[in-house]
Amino acid sequence: MKERKIYGQKHYLTVLLTLLVLTILATACNTPTTEKKTVEPAKSDESTATVGRCGDKSKLSKTLHLFNWADYMDSEIITQFETECGIKIVQNIFSSNEDMMAKVQAGNSGYDLIVPSDYMVEIMAEHGLLAELDKTNLPNIKNLNQKQMGMYYDPENKYSLPYLWGVTGIAYNVKSFLNGTPDSWAVLFDSKQVCEHKGFVLMLDDERDAIGAALKYLGYSFNDTDPTHHEKAKKILLAQKECLAGYNSDNFHQALASEEVVLAQAWSGNTTLARAENKNIKFFIPKEGGGIWQDNLAIPVDALHKYTAELFINFLLEPEISAKLSNYTYYFTPNKAAESLLDQNFHDLLESGGMIVDDKIYSRLEWIKRNKDTIIFSDTWTAVKAQ
Amino acid sequence: MTTRRKAYLAILLSPGALWLFVFFVLPTLLILIYSFLERRDGGGVIWNFGMAAYLKLFSPTNDSYINDFLIIFLRSFWWAFLTTVICLLISYPLAFYIARQPPSTRSFLLFLVMIPFWTNFLVRIYAWKFILNNNGLLNSILSAFNLPRLALINTPIAVLIGLVYVSLPFMVLPLYASIGKLDFSLIEAGLDLGANYFQVFRRIFFPLTMPGIIAGSVLVFIPVAGQYVVPTILGGGKVAMLGNILAQQFGPDLNWPFGSAISVVFMILLMMGILFYFRIEQEEAI
Numbered sequence: 001m002k003e004r005k006i007y008g009q010k011h012y013l014t015v016l017l018t019l020l021v022l023t024i025l026a027t028a029c030n031t032p033t034t035e036k037k038t039v040e041p042a043k044s045d046e047s048t049a050t051v052g053r054c055g056d057k058s059k060l061s062k063t064l065h066l067f068n069w070a071d072y073m074d075s076e077i078i079t080q081f082e083t084e085c086g087i088k089i090v091q092n093i094f095s096s097n098e099d100m101m102a103k104v105q106a107g108n109s110g111y112d113l114i115v116p117s118d119y120m121v122e123i124m125a126e127h128g129l130l131a132e133l134d135k136t137n138l139p140n141i142k143n144l145n146q147k148q149m150g151m152y153y154d155p156e157n158k159y160s161l162p163y164l165w166g167v168t169g170i171a172y173n174v175k176s177f178l179n180g181t182p183d184s185w186a187v188l189f190d191s192k193q194v195c196e197h198k199g200f201v202l203m204l205d206d207e208r209d210a211i212g213a214a215l216k217y218l219g220y221s222f223n224d225t226d227p228t229h230h231e232k233a234k235k236i237l238l239a240q241k242e243c244l245a246g247y248n249s250d251n252f253h254q255a256l257a258s259e260e261v262v263l264a265q266a267w268s269g270n271t272t273l274a275r276a277e278n279k280n281i282k283f284f285i286p287k288e289g290g291g292i293w294q295d296n297l298a299i300p301v302d303a304l305h306k307y308t309a310e311l312f313i314n315f316l317l318e319p320e321i322s323a324k325l326s327n328y329t330y331y332f333t334p335n336k337a338a339e340s341l342l343d344q345n346f347h348d349l350l351e352s353g354g355m356i357v358d359d360k361i362y363s364r365l366e367w368i369k370r371n372k373d374t375i376i377f378s379d380t381w382t383a384v385k386a387q
Numbered sequence: 388m389t390t391r392r393k394a395y396l397a398i399l400l401s402p403g404a405l406w407l408f409v410f411f412v413l414p415t416l417l418i419l420i421y422s423f424l425e426r427r428d429g430g431g432v433i434w435n436f437g438m439a440a441y442l443k444l445f446s447p448t449n450d451s452y453i454n455d456f457l458i459i460f461l462r463s464f465w466w467a468f469l470t471t472v473i474c475l476l477i478s479y480p481l482a483f484y485i486a487r488q489p490p491s492t493r494s495f496l497l498f499l500v501m502i503p504f505w506t507n508f509l510v511r512i513y514a515w516k517f518i519l520n521n522n523g524l525l526n527s528i529l530s531a532f533n534l535p536r537l538a539l540i541n542t543p544i545a546v547l548i549g550l551v552y553v554s555l556p557f558m559v560l561p562l563y564a565s566i567g568k569l570d571f572s573l574i575e576a577g578l579d580l581g582a583n584y585f586q587v588f589r590r591i592f593f594p595l596t597m598p599g600i601i602a603g604s605v606l607v608f609i610p611v612a613g614q615y616v617v618p619t620i621l622g623g624g625k626v627a628m629l630g631n632i633l634a635q636q637f638g639p640d641l642n643w644p645f646g647s648a649i650s651v652v653f654m655i656l657l658m659m660g661i662l663f664y665f666r667i668e669q670e671e672a673i
Contacts, residue, residue, distance in 0.1 A: 096638055096639075098430070098637070098638045098639065098641060099638075101430060102430070105430065105431075123429040123430070126429060127429060127430075199521075199538065199541075205619070205624045206639070207635070207639060207640075208639070241625060244541075244623070244625065245540075245541050245623055246541045246622070246623015246624050246625050247623060247624035247625065248623065248624065258522070259522075260520060260521060260522060370429075371428070372428045375426075375640060375642065377640075378635065378636075378639075378640040378642065379455075381635065382455045382456065382459070382627070382632055382635070383448075383455045385459075385624075385625075385626060385627035385631065385632075386455035386456075386458040386459050386626075386627060387458070387626075
């Protein structure tokens with residue numbers, strides 16, 4: 001899910017941390033009772049039908065360390081797993097794939113389960129940082145949508161299973177587009193069109209997304225590395241910058257919802273978030289094509305509690321749990337069996353907001369891939385930001 | 388010095404020296420070495436020595452000798468300079484005023500200067516965003532008085548406001564310290580001996596508070612030149628400072644050698660600047 005939430009979430013993080021400290025203080029005062037509370041349900045569950053969900057108890061660890069994006073897990077899911085199986089889940093937050101990889105690469109990170117995006121799975125697998133998944137512990141794989149499996153970054157899903165996915169397109173405020181609905185990247189890159197909304201337009205602050213979109217507008221691929229094409233894209237981006245409010249990958253949905261901006265390159269999930277607050281916000285995948293990405297569950301090669309991590313992955317792949325996660329985060333679930341369990345409200349938001357990805361739209365989506373030539377995006381981006 | 392005293396001194400100094408070695412010398416050396424290595428795709432380095440990173444940093448673009456990196460370097464230093472000067476202009480009278488108050492008021496005022504440190508840096512910058520926004524606090528107040536709105540957010544002016552805001556305490560405190568130490572009878576003596584206010588300031592006050600000015604300027608200039616958050620949040624990420632391209636190299640680009648090379652050049656330039664600055668100060672003191 002890229003770096004979209006770095007600063008926006010830090011607020012929440014600070015608030016969360018304060019709350020955490022307060023809860024710790026509060027629980028410290030009556031430790032014995034709380035201890036009992038967490039232990040008891042776990043024991044009673046042993047006798048009930050949920051034994052299967054908690055696997056072989058003798059192989060389970062007491063804690064599981066999850067390394068995840070901010071605001072990317074419903075705490076109810078964690079509580080449910082903790083009470084059912086008696087395992088404490090410790091969640092830590094990262095704000096970019098690269099940060100996460102650096103921590104795992106350093107070794108002894110202590111994390112049992114991580115959530116890398118598509119391209120990062122490929123890089124980490126290449127560097128030997130991911131453990132092979134033991135499929136016998138993961139019977140719920142059957143629930144997953146084949147469409148989201150076997151992607152280029154892990155063709156046999158040896159190291160990773162999909163967690164959530166989303167698309168990159170354009171979000172806009174219908175009040176500012178009364179004369180017709182936009183359907184092309186031209187609304188962002190044709191300088192005449194974009195400057196009609198001068199100062200009220202945002203682009204994603206990400207070299208691959210922003211330059212990629214300009215390349216797409218020019219009729220090339222998101223992953224094009226031809227210097228002459230990049231030169232053209234740079235010119236377009238520099239002209240566009242004159243009319244931008246700025247580049248923002250962190251909280252553009254808030255700016256959209258508060259009508260501080262009326263047009264933005266956007267991820268589907270954040271746009272749904274904006275639409276939940278402001279019904280004038282809509283989304284579309286441009287006719288030239290849009291982006292697709294997927295975050296995945298994977299286990300670091302040096303994880304201490306691999307079995308427990310696999311058990312938790314399997315738990316997350318339960319249809320009702322996957323549905324809960326999708327309802328909470330507003331991103332798409334790769335779980336076929338969960339689709340019918342999604343909230344009606346969430347579905348309505350997607351449908352009325354233009355976020356539904358049907359087969360026709362799906363065929364227009366392209367993955368952002370990395371290889372040694374894509375370093376050219378860095379130079380183009382520096383050139384755009386230098387002026 | 389006897390050998391025994393030497394040994395004694397060595398024992399006393401070793402914790403500090405070890406600390407400096409492990410947390411300063413080693414990382415700096417690592418950066419220096421990395422800057423001469425080759426980029427490994429997907430993070431890390433390949434142990435082939437070469438100058439590729441420096442060549443990239445200094446190679447001219449096809450249309451001018453001033454390449455994009457140089458523009459960003461110059462911008463960072465220019466903004467850091469502006470911030471330092473503005474901070475100095477605001478802080479000097481402020482520090483003077485605080486230093487002249489009775490002790491109880493003085494500590495209260497100093498306390499007010501330090502209060503912002505209690506809040507998270509990011510939260511404070513976000514607060515500025517809400518103040519400067521198009522529909523923000525400032526513009527609401529302006530329009531309530533029928534005054535024209537100011538389009539400040541996402542402009543270099545907003546960045547500068549943010550930079551001055553975060554740096555101000557770092558300038559006020561050292562200035563206060565050196566003004567507080569000043570013997571004010573010297574000023575009276577100067578006035579008695581026929582100097583006018585300007586002469587007193589230039590010949591007595593200014594040279595005697597120079598250590599505070601130097602300390603404050605260094606404390607402001609260096610962090611500002613490497614700023615990363617303020618241009619992203621208040622400037623809308625439209626123009627980069629050094630911190631932003633550094634973050635780009637170690638973040639999405641995973642280009643450690645190039646990022647290291649930028650850091651090395653940055654460090655050398657800063658070091659030269661500071662040595663030059665101290666040199667001037669010493670000459671003035673003589």
